[in-house]
């Protein structure tokens with residue numbers, strides 16, 4: 506039994522680059538290692554879990570969501586569970602969504618003291634689709650970051666381009682990242698030693714690529730500590746539109762730019778006890794808040810009560826204003842975390858105000874490509890193979906530029922095998938794989954990822970392919 510930290514590999518690469526293909530290779534190879542896999546999928550309905558080969562390795566799925574808001578909480582939770590049985594694990598592999606900037610995942614292993622002790626970020630491995638990467642490097646900042654941060658670049662799909670194009674591509678990748686090891690592959694075929702435990706991650710270089718690398722992103726923007734006695738308190742958010750005297754206070758409001766994605770009639774808030782304002786106690790309370798922010802929210806209307814501890818409250822405001830009760834169970838210090846906006850007033854049970862004794866603002870950036878969305882379809886029934894083929898061909902002809910990725914597991918009339926289909930831009934592939942298991946829900950699941958997706962048209966078009 507060794508107590509050395511477990512190596513963690515972060516696997517990235519744009520949509521359709523070949524991450525799942527590589528993962529399946531690793532999972533089926535007889536390498537004698539115990540590997541835990543953590544997956545984070547972008548898309549409304551989960552398809553990847555059906556595409557990953559069943560194996561003895563343990564696979565954990567993270568919620569679909571923004572890496573800094575919900576997914577980081579999930580990641581901390583899963584790692585916390587893995588920590589408890591670390592003697593059994595040889596490696597951890599985290600597959601990020603094709604749209605993620607890998608930095609927030611990598612940061613987790615440097616900013617959290619416990620994580621730092623138990624795990625070691627071994628390398629960021631980036632899969633590159635030789636056929637489509639140039640398109641993405643020009644249009645997607647995420648694709649560029651994935652290449653920039655890589656310690657190992659797997660230049661995949663070499664069968665789809667000429668050797669001269671590959672040389673030119675490698676030059677382009679080198680201009681973005683001069684130090685990563687580059688391996689050329691078809692179908693992500695390369696020895697596992699080139700991917701796992703390569704000892705490639707270099708923190709100094711990561712900070713060079715992104716000077717804010719060690720500045721963690723948080724799902725909240727502000728926290729304030731209050732010294733409180735037990736009782737029913739009250740918190741005020743925004744300014745009472747009926748109270749003209751407070752109009753001048755707006756100057757102190759959180760300033761949102763035009764592109765601000767906040768819904769100003771909603772505020773996510775958590776109240777967490779904190780033992781003291783020592784760095785260690787604050788860190789524990791902040792981590793607990795990160796976990797809480799990734800859990801289910803409780804819709805809380807004006808006049809309703811906010812509870813302390815592990816509950817995320819989504820406060821509903823009217824005209825950006827609302828007053829809510831806060832139930833404080835015991836005397837002590839409490840941190841109030843808000844997703845944006847600092848509370849205007851905090852009232853004690855006797856009706857007087859109190860102010861926070863400490864506060865801090867946190868970095869919260871939604872740097873991912875907001876324009877890219879997904880449409881998930883999940884419907885039972887058997888498909889007419891011919892109609893499906895015609896519909897997909899037509900779809901790719903007319904919308905192929907906007908559909909970055911589609912994937913699905915489908916039921917076709919006349920066969921008991923699953924039809925697995927995969928599309929990356931205009932390239933499309935459909936194969937029958939194994940029969941449906943008796944305990945499986947024989948249903949069609951598919952997901953489209955791209956820009957300007959027309960949900961009703963996609964759903965109707967798909968349903969029209971079902972056998973009547």
Ligand SMILES: Nc1nc2c(ncn2[C@@H]2O[C@H](COP(=O)(O)OP(=O)(O)OP(=O)(O)O)[C@@H](O)[C@H]2O)c(=O)[nH]1
Nearest residue numbers: 520521522523524525526603661662691692693927
């Ligand atoms: N021609 C060719 N196709 C490949 C190669 N590697 C993977 N593919 C195919 O490309 C498609 C996408 O591969 P995946 O492994 O699912 O890609 P991914 O990166 O996991 O995709 P996302 O989950 O969307 O991020 C599948 O149809 C693969 O069979 C390759 O080297 N050459």
